[in-house]
Structure formats: C-alpha cells, structure tokens
Amino acid sequence: MTAVITQPPRTAGGFGTRGRVALVAVLLATFMGLLDASIVTVAVPSIQRGLNASFGELQFVSAGYTLAYAVGLVTGGRLGDLYGRRRMFLVGVVLFVLASLVCAAAPSAAALIGARVLQGLSAAVMLPQVLSIIQHGFTGPARATALGCYGATVGLASITGQVAGGALLAWNPFDLGWRSAFLVNVPIGALALAIAARTVPESRGTRARLDLPGAGLLALALVALLLPVQGQDLRTVAGGLAAAVAALALFALVERRQVDPLVPMRLLAQRRMVRGLLTVLAFYAGNAGFFLLLAYHLQSGIGQDPMGSGLVFTPLGIAFAVTSLMGRRRSSLVCGTILMAIGLAGVLTVVLAAPEAGQAGWLLPALTLSGTGQGLVAAPLIGKLLAGVDPADAGAASGVLLTATQVANAAGVALIGGLFAHALGAAPGSPAASFPDYVHATAVTTTAVLALAVITGFLVHER
Incomplete structure (x- = not known):
C-alpha cells in the first residue's frame, strides 16, 4: 500500500489521471453496495427454500440490511471526518466483503439475518x-461530472x-x-480495494471526538421510524412515528x-439544506413506491416472471x-x-387503456421517459444539496443526505405499498x-x- 496523500490531486479541477482512477x-464500491440490496430481493424465494425460512425471517433478510445501513450512515460519515475518509472507506470495503462471505456461508435464516x-x-x-x-477531491465542472x-x-x-x-440464479454457477x-461482491470489492488503496487521497475534518450520545439517539429515532414500516400496520407505524419524533427532539x-x-x-x-432534504424525500419516496407498484403490476397483474419484469425495467435504468x-x-x-411527470402520465395512460397482453411493450417508451427525467434530477440534486457545505462537515452532510434517501425509500415502499394493497x-x-x-x-x-x-x-424550482 502506498503512502497516504494528504491533499487530493486537483489537476483540471480534480480530474487528472489519478483522480479518474x-x-x-x-x-465500484457504490455499485457493490447498491447492487447487493436489489440482487438479494430477486434471490429471496431461493433463500426461503434453501434455508426453510419463514416469511417473517425473509422480511428481515432485506430489512436487516436496510435498517442497519440507515441507522449507521451519519455516524459512518462522521467517522470519516474524524479518522480519515480514505481510511474509513477502505475499512468499510474490507468489512463489506467479509460480511458478504459470512452471508454466503450462512447455515440458517437467523445467521443470514445477523450477517446482513x-x-x-x-x-x-x-x-x-x-x-x-x-x-473534497473534485472542483468545478469535474465535480459535476463525478456526481x-x-x-x-x-x-x-x-x-x-x-x-x-x-x-x-438461472445459471447457478457451481x-x-x-x-x-x-x-458476487467479493471480486468487485477486491478490485475496488486494490485500486482505492493506491489512488484515493486522504482527507479529514477537524473534529476532536465522536458524539456517542448523539449517535445513540439518532439510531434510536431511525429504528423507531423504520422498523415498524416493515409490517405496514397503521397503529404500529403511528406509534413508531411518535417515538421517532420524541427521540429526534431530544437528539436536537x-x-x-x-x-x-x-x-x-x-x-x-x-x-x-432543508429544501434539498425535502426534495430528496419527495423524489426518492416516489421512485421507491413506483418501482414496487410496477413490479406488482408486471408480475402479478399481467403475469411477467421476475426476469421478464426486470427486462421491462431495463430501459428506465439505462x-x-x-x-x-x-x-x-x-x-x-x-x-x-417535467419529463418524470410526462413519463408517469404515460404509464397511467397505458395501464388504463392498453390490453393486458400488450401492456409490457407499451410501457417501455413511458418508462424510458420517466428514467430520463429521474437521471436529470438525481446528480444535480446531490450537487445542489452539498454545495456550500464546509469541507469539515462533508461526512456529516453526506451521511444526512444518504439517511434521508433511505428514509424516503422506506416511506415510499410503506405508504405506496399500503395504498396499493388498499386499492x-x-x-x-x-x-x-x-x-x-x-x-x-x-x-x-x-x-x-x-x-x-x-x-x-x-421544490427544485428556484424562486
């Protein structure tokens, strides 16, 4: 491993050769972390059969990862500010790969939940x-490109x-x-680790210590908010929301x-920051809810298998x-x-007017338009929210942003999913x-x- 670089190379605004690498x-690490959440969802039926797991256990195979991720994000960001962002990134990659190996070797549903x-x-x-x-490492147009x-x-x-x-799962290697x-996380993580150890510069904030009382209260608030959402019971969700509000008030x-x-x-x-976080909540809650309702409509409504349903989503993702x-x-x-709204209006029109046999094909143009709009929003929204943040607070701001994203995803799945079931x-x-x-x-x-x-x-319209 090469020596730590205390200042990032900023050639051409940070996009020198080393910066690109x-x-x-x-x-790569981002791809691995987000891939894991979606790929496991597809594998859930196989996990249920392989480990003889109950439906409740299966819920926590997914929820265990999401909840732990959301609860730890702000603290994780602050650890980077305190001990070095490069160092904590490398530690996180190593731990993620090791945890993936433990997941793959899990002999029971309980062991898999713990590993998740x-x-x-x-x-x-x-x-x-x-x-x-x-x-921290990119400036100007290079930062916009990186985002x-x-x-x-x-x-x-x-x-x-x-x-x-x-x-x-269809290939079933070995x-x-x-x-x-x-x-599948092991080779991706190993490659990210090998490259990052040699190219990612070190940076940190000016913090003296970690705020453990704050970390505990924030974790309590997020657990109270997100855990009841998994069951979608109205009284449980309301009780969790009340507890979360109380914990957040004490946290503040x-x-x-x-x-x-x-x-x-x-x-x-x-x-x-406040306007940006509200925008993140609306944007990601809508996306998460839309993906859920569309998956149900494609698979249960018009009879697509999981692979076929995934292929219908592909133009949106591209x-x-x-x-x-x-x-x-x-x-x-x-x-x-605007493009998102037009695309969603197109989806609504196809669902109401197209015959059952042809809906999957008719949905493709509308989904492509919706995905185009989502992509135009996602990157500049991050840049807008983080613009003007003191470099010393970069970890905290990133953690808050990603936590808001996770809360929005959970809320979108719960609220849109509950509305879908009711309708x-x-x-x-x-x-x-x-x-x-x-x-x-x-x-x-x-x-x-x-x-x-x-x-x-x-919310994004400047006034």
Missing part, C-alpha cells in the same frame, strides 16, 4: 465516504441487480444457488449542547444512467421533473385479485407517485 474505485446486519453496518461505514471523497457518474452508477446498480440476479448473490436538544455534534445544527439551519451523466446543471432539475382490495400477489383490480390499484398509486413528482418539481 480513484473515482472508478469509489464508484453486519453488511448494512459495513455499507454505512463505506458509502458516506464516497460523496465526501468526491466533494453525474455517481448518479449513473446508482441507476445501473438498481437495474442490474434485478436482471443480473435472475440471470445468476450449484451455489442463492449464495452466489452474495459471493443534545446536539445544540455538544462541542462536536454528530450533526452540526448549522447544517440544518441552512435553507438550501435512461437514468445515461442522463445522469448529462444532467450536470441545476437547470436540468426542473426539466427532469387492490386483497394482498398483492393473491389469486383473489384480477387484472382489472390491478389496473385500478396501479392507476391509483401511479397518480400518487405523479403527485410526488410534481412536488419535487415545485
């Missing part, structure tokens, strides 16, 4: 450093997980079954009195990835939300629901997602 390394929690905590150490490294590449990576990972997961979904009180707070209140006092590289200017935010009048996937029932439920929930796209457009 370092960007590849951190984006370790994976989520590893991702919480690894992934906040990516945006901090980009924010565009980050957005493209997010889009590719989300779609690749669904398609690659189905293909990997008769590994669902275990291959975790082992404690943070104001801390010399080195986990989340500096000056961040949340900035109008740009458009998202391509336009993430193009949407470097903040002016693309409004344009992107359907039966449990999604139940044989009691007919195609017209799915048309009605998908139309109702797509309208809700369209409303969130409009809200996103309102």
Whole structure:
C-alpha cells in the first residue's frame, strides 16, 4: 500500500489521471453496495427454500440490511471526518466483503439475518465516504461530472441487480444457488480495494471526538421510524412515528449542547439544506413506491416472471444512467421533473387503456421517459444539496443526505405499498385479485407517485 496523500490531486479541477482512477474505485464500491440490496430481493424465494425460512425471517433478510445501513450512515460519515475518509472507506470495503462471505456461508435464516446486519453496518461505514471523497477531491465542472457518474452508477446498480440476479440464479454457477448473490461482491470489492488503496487521497475534518450520545439517539429515532414500516400496520407505524419524533427532539436538544455534534445544527439551519432534504424525500419516496407498484403490476397483474419484469425495467435504468451523466446543471432539475411527470402520465395512460397482453411493450417508451427525467434530477440534486457545505462537515452532510434517501425509500415502499394493497382490495400477489383490480390499484398509486413528482418539481424550482 502506498503512502497516504494528504491533499487530493486537483489537476483540471480534480480530474487528472489519478483522480479518474480513484473515482472508478469509489464508484465500484457504490455499485457493490447498491447492487447487493436489489440482487438479494430477486434471490429471496431461493433463500426461503434453501434455508426453510419463514416469511417473517425473509422480511428481515432485506430489512436487516436496510435498517442497519440507515441507522449507521451519519455516524459512518462522521467517522470519516474524524479518522480519515480514505481510511474509513477502505475499512468499510474490507468489512463489506467479509460480511458478504459470512452471508454466503450462512447455515440458517437467523445467521443470514445477523450477517446482513453486519453488511448494512459495513455499507454505512463505506458509502458516506464516497460523496465526501468526491466533494473534497473534485472542483468545478469535474465535480459535476463525478456526481453525474455517481448518479449513473446508482441507476445501473438498481437495474442490474434485478436482471443480473435472475440471470445468476438461472445459471447457478457451481450449484451455489442463492449464495452466489452474495459471493458476487467479493471480486468487485477486491478490485475496488486494490485500486482505492493506491489512488484515493486522504482527507479529514477537524473534529476532536465522536458524539456517542448523539449517535445513540439518532439510531434510536431511525429504528423507531423504520422498523415498524416493515409490517405496514397503521397503529404500529403511528406509534413508531411518535417515538421517532420524541427521540429526534431530544437528539436536537443534545446536539445544540455538544462541542462536536454528530450533526452540526448549522447544517440544518441552512435553507438550501432543508429544501434539498425535502426534495430528496419527495423524489426518492416516489421512485421507491413506483418501482414496487410496477413490479406488482408486471408480475402479478399481467403475469411477467421476475426476469421478464426486470427486462421491462431495463430501459428506465439505462435512461437514468445515461442522463445522469448529462444532467450536470441545476437547470436540468426542473426539466427532469417535467419529463418524470410526462413519463408517469404515460404509464397511467397505458395501464388504463392498453390490453393486458400488450401492456409490457407499451410501457417501455413511458418508462424510458420517466428514467430520463429521474437521471436529470438525481446528480444535480446531490450537487445542489452539498454545495456550500464546509469541507469539515462533508461526512456529516453526506451521511444526512444518504439517511434521508433511505428514509424516503422506506416511506415510499410503506405508504405506496399500503395504498396499493388498499386499492387492490386483497394482498398483492393473491389469486383473489384480477387484472382489472390491478389496473385500478396501479392507476391509483401511479397518480400518487405523479403527485410526488410534481412536488419535487415545485421544490427544485428556484424562486
């Protein structure tokens, strides 16, 4: 391993040869962390059969990762500020790869859930450093390009997980079954680690210590908020929300009195940051809810298998990835939300008007348009939210941003999923629901997602 570089190379705004290679390394890790979340979803039926797991255990195979990841993000970002973003990134990659190996070797559902929690905590150490490294190591147009590449990576990972997961399980290398979904992380992580160790520069903030009381209170608030969402029971969710609000109020009180707070209140006092976080919540909640309702409509409504459903999503993911590289200017935010709204209106029209047999094909143009809009929003939204953040607070800001994204994803799945089930009048996937029932439920929930796209457009419009 080469010596630590204390200042990043900023040739051509940070995009010298070393900067490009370092960007590849951190984006590989981003791809690995996000791929894992989606690829495991495809493998869930195989996991259930292989480990004789209950439905409740299966829920926590996914929820264990998501919850641990969300709870640890802000603390993970602050660890980078304190001990070095490069160092914590490398530690996170190593831990993630090791946790993936433990997942692949899990002999029981309980062991797999525990390993998934370790994976989520590893991702919480690894992934906040990516945006901090980009924010600190690139300037001007180079930073916009790097954020565009980050957005493209997010889009590719989300779609690749669904398609690659189905293909990997069908191929079944070495008769590994669902275990291959975790082992795929090993070569990706090893490559990211080898490149990053030689190219990623070190940077850190000026913090003296970690705010443990703040970390504990924030973790308690996020668990209270996100854990009840997994069951989608209204009373449980309401109770969790009340507990989360109380814990967040206490967290804010404690943070104001801390010399080195986990989340500096000056961040949340900035109008740009608050507006940006509200935009993130609307944007990602709508996307997460849309992906869920569309997966139900494709698989349970019109009878697509998981592989076929993933292929229908592919144009959306490709458009998202391509336009993430193009949407470097903040002016693309409004344009992107308009395209999202038009695409969602197209989906609504196809669902209501197209015959069952041809809907998958008719959906492709509308989904491509929606993905184009999402890509134009994703990258500049990150840049807009992080612009003006003190370099010493880069880790905290990145952690807050990613935490808001996770909260939005969980809320979108819970709220849109609950609305979908209510409109359907039966449990999604139940044989009691007919195609017209799915048309009605998908139309109702797509309208809700369209409303969130409009809200996103309102929030990104500069006044």
